[in-house]
Amino acid sequence: MTGNGKLLAVLSLRWRAAAAATLAVVVAVTTSCTSDDADDAPPPVTGLTAEPAGDGDVRLAWDPVEGVDGYRVYRGGTAVDVPPQVCDQGCTITLAPGTAGDGGEVAVSAVREGAASEPATVPVDVSRPAPPGGEEQLEVLLVYAGTPPVTETVEVDSVAEAEAVIEDARGSAFADERLLLSANLNSRAQPAAQADPPGPVPQAWQAEAMEFSLLPGDPPGAGVVVAVLEQGGVDPSHPAFAGATIDPGVHIGDEGQDGRSDPESHAMGVASMILGQPGGVVPGIAPGVTLLPVNIGDARESDLIEAVTWAVDNGADVINVSQAIGDCGALDVIVNCRDGLRQATDYAEEQGVVVVAGAGNNGPGADYCTTPTNAELWPAVLDTVISVGGYAPSGDRWACTPDRSDIDLLAPSADLLVADVGGGYRVGSGTSFASPLVAGLVAAILAEQPDLTPAEIRALLPQWVRANGNLSVAAALTTLGIIAWDPPLDLDSIARAYPYHVDVGFPAGHPVSVAMTSNNQLRTLGWIDGVIFVNDDGTATASGVFEFQYGPNRPTGGPEWTARASRTGYSYECPTGGFVPDWWDIELWVERRVRWGIPVTVDVTVDQDGEGGPAFGLSFSLGVGATSTAPGSLPPVTVMRDTMDVCAAYLEWYNSDGTVGFLSGTRAPEFSEVQAEAQDYFETTEGVLQLLIDSSPYQLTDPVSSAATPTPTTLTGDPGVEVLYWDIHLYRQRTAG
Structure with missing residues (x-):
């Protein structure tokens, strides 16, 4: 494949070419879509046309009909209603690619008091736009660390030249005292x-x-x-x-x-x-x-x-x-x-x-x-x-x-x-x-x-x-205290919403606490956040999302690295210690960031006579395919960012340079040590998550209420897992100040 051929694989997925064929425009009256009430229906639409509008769009136009409440546009056998104001500056509406399909037709009816006229139709022979076929200038995008980031673009004539530009940028970044964050073809959005x-x-x-x-x-x-x-x-x-x-x-x-x-x-x-x-x-x-x-x-x-x-x-x-x-x-x-x-x-x-x-x-x-x-x-x-x-x-x-x-x-x-x-x-x-x-x-x-x-x-x-x-x-709006539910809000079937927050932790002596802390004390691994929706009939449904708070601690004696919780995963940062020159904030830029996105299935029961408001029985099952009675499986990990190759290059560069000013005489860890620590950290974290999933479902033995004081509860399942329920008001204080 040529360089420009390869480029097409990474360029914009937006198809910019015009429709391949000219639209055939014929106005007709059809009985394929009958009116709601022929006696009360307004007169039919006249003058319906369809024209290509670029990027595969189709623009419909028709003559206005007096005294109607709107128009109904039929597309592929179904319809969407549009208001009469579409005719304020001439009756037009645009349909996006694929709306009618190749060789399809669209139709428009006038609507008055719920009754639709016989639709006027127009055949539409239009395919989706073709991918771009013309040649386009190749560019390499180089991004360097900065606040805001610093970008450079370099025009190249081939993929081979792009590779050379990137390798040169990587090789010269340390000598130029610049941190290269990314280098790739400058693709389109x-x-x-x-x-x-x-x-x-x-x-x-x-x-x-x-x-x-x-x-x-x-x-x-x-x-x-x-x-x-x-x-x-x-x-x-x-x-x-x-x-x-x-x-x-x-x-x-x-x-x-x-x-x-x-x-x-x-x-x-x-x-x-x-x-x-x-x-x-x-x-x-x-x-x-x-x-x-x-x-x-x-x-x-x-x-x-x-x-x-x-x-x-x-x-x-x-x-x-x-x-x-x-x-x-x-x-x-x-x-x-x-x-x-x-x-x-x-x-x-x-x-x-x-x-x-x-x-x-x-x-x-x-x-x-x-x-x-x-x-x-x-x-x-x-x-x-x-x-x-x-x-x-x-x-x-x-x-x-x-x-x-x-x-x-x-x-x-x-x-x-x-x-x-x-x-x-x-x-x-x-x-x-x-x-x-x-x-x-x-x-x-x-x-x-x-x-x-x-x-x-x-x-x-x-x-x-x-x-x-x-x-x-x-x-x-409830979570933030912007609206209240008294008097009741006029919402379809929903009587009230109760956001909740549940901390998930492990007591001293539990294998997870041993893996996560050096002092073996209670450690909160993460939390489950969600909303309990109480319906008008007294039943309830609930959502739930699991997020990390902490991961395992670093063993003593290894390279000085940092791991940070990152929503549904963590980031493992390149070891720094005292080895980083002033011009390179390696802590901020170089890391391996992963995410699991563990699904949560929540079952909820409601006791409307709870003290201070409804009380809820909650249970949580974790994992892909979890049910109310059985846990699911750990989802595959997604690597969100991996710049550890930059870490390897930096550590090699640092250890081969004996003239690093104020750091003279020090030595950075070998990258092989970093790799081993990172793999151990990953395996430990994945093991903890697997244990958390396998221990579910977690059933709170005592109902909780939005009026309750947060207290640890006991659970069925793994007896070592502890859950702390927080009400909405306390949660707001903890997160939003």
């Missing part, structure tokens, strides 16, 4: 949006699903700045943004333009999920925010790094990234996978800026999902990023949401009506549109509690979701 065969969908269903009516503020999000990183501009003149605040923003790579220049469909749709004004066609979740549009220009990884950094430095409180870079590791020339992008999001974290990203649309649920299936996509996989998957109007997990352990929660992502270019509207699907709903929710929360840090918000996420992973705005 892809929008995390994708069409899918739709179902019958009510207008703006995300408003009810996301419980917009509970959001604080008038309007929600006022005073908070949200940046959206997109491959195009956001047009402030769109009717959906009437009265909204949209700053100029920036166009990366083009000083003559800004974030409002060159409006693009995906950018408009993402922005409308946040900023759509109340009473409009597309209601946004945080219409009071100030939007900071960032056009990422060529959409290479270097542009995305620069965009994140620019947004942080220019006042963003929240950054939404409905873009993704994948195919990491497709070429041997990659040194450290997307570590440059990691340093950009870590910089945002250090500056108190929350980053939210779409998880991608490469799930296994349908043939129209993108590939490679379940592959990791950046920046969503990063620990400092809130990773958002999607669910459908039915509440079920959207078919193209990937099965990955990094996904924190699910938000509406399918069959959404969003703003489009030219004052129009579009129907589309994708985690691109789920992510801004979560970013907007975070903005609405920060407007009320601005001192919350990104880490504190991420720590609370397990208490924001239902058992199926769907985000519950009611639970999120």
Whole structure:
């Protein structure tokens, strides 16, 4: 394969070519979709046309019908309702690729008082766009440690030249007193949006699903700045943004333009999920925010790094990234996978800026999902990023949401009506549109509690979701004390939500305590966070997520290294001791970070007559495939980051250099020692987790209440495991100050 042929394997998965065939446009009346009530139905739509709109999109247009309540767009035998305002500037709506299918047809009916007219139809002969076939300039992206990270791009003519550039950079980094974090081909980002065969969908269903009516503020999000990183501009003149605040923003790579220049469909749709004004066609979740549009220009990884950094430095409180870079590791020339992008999001974290990203649309649920299936996509996989998957109007997990352990929660992502270019509207699907709903929710929360840090918000996420992973705005606002349930809230079937926190620990003398501590005292391994949802009929369901707090301690006498808990895993850092020169913060950058993502199955019973409020009986089963009566299995480990090759190179360099100034005469450990310690640490941790899983299910012998004082409880299962239940109020004090 040629160099450019190899490049195509790692370039953007976004297909940019126009549709292969010209659309055949014929308007007809059909009886394949009958009206609801022929006597009361309005007259049929006339003048229906369909035209290609780029990137495989289809733009429908028709003549308005007087006195109707809206229109119904039939796609693949099912339908979605759209409001009459789509005709305010001419009746148009855009459908994303794959909506009608090759050789399919779409239809539009007028709707009045629930009755639909006979649909007008138009054949649509359009294939999905083909992958890019033209040659494109190869670039190598070099990222060096810094705050913010320092990037360099080098144009090359072949993969062989790219390999040479990278090897040269690796070899000269220590001599130049610079820490090379990553080196790889400068790939393009892809929008995390994708069409899918739709179902019958009510207008703006995300408003009810996301419980917009509970959001604080008038309007929600006022005073908070949200940046959206997109491959195009956001047009402030769109009717959906009437009265909204949209700053100029920036166009990366083009000083003559800004974030409002060159409006693009995906950018408009993402922005409308946040900023759509109340009473409009597309209601946004945080219409009071100030939007900071960032056009990422060529959409290479270097542009995305620069965009994140620019947004942080220019006042963003929240950054939404409905873009993704994948195919990491497709070429041997990659040194450290997307570590440059990691340093950009870590910089945002250090500056108190929350980053939210779409998880991608490469799930296994349908043939129209993108590939490679379940592959990791950046920046969503990063620990400092809130990773958002999607669910459908039915509440079920959207078919193209990937099965990955990094996904924190699910938000509406399918069959959404969003703003489009030219004052129009579009129907589309994708985690691109789920992510801004979560970013907007975070903005609405920060407007009320601005001192919350990104880490504190991420720590609370397990208490924001239902058992199926769907985000519950009611639970999120309850956790933070923003809303109360007295008087009862008007929510579909839910009477109340009780976030909870359970510490899981081991007493002195237990084998795990022996492995984890030198003093053999009680040690909390981690915790289970979740929400108990009490239904109107008195039954309850509960969610639960297990996270690490500590891992095994380092044995005395070995290399001086550090291990840190990292949500559902840990990071093992390169040993430092006194060996690190001032110019290289090796502690911060060089590590092996792993994650297991252990599922938790929670069973709950309710005693409505508990003292001070309902009392709950809780049991927890851990592992993949766990049931209420049996444990599951330990999931495969996922390596999130492995830069220990840099550690090896540094230790070798240091030990061969006898002129290291103030460190003269000292010697770093051999890397073989580090490898042995790291492997021992991994095996010990995995053994502890296996014991924790095998000891479940854990059944609390005494019911617990949100009014109770935290006390250790006894459990069935392993008699040595202890659980400490914390109520919601104490938990808030511990995490959010």
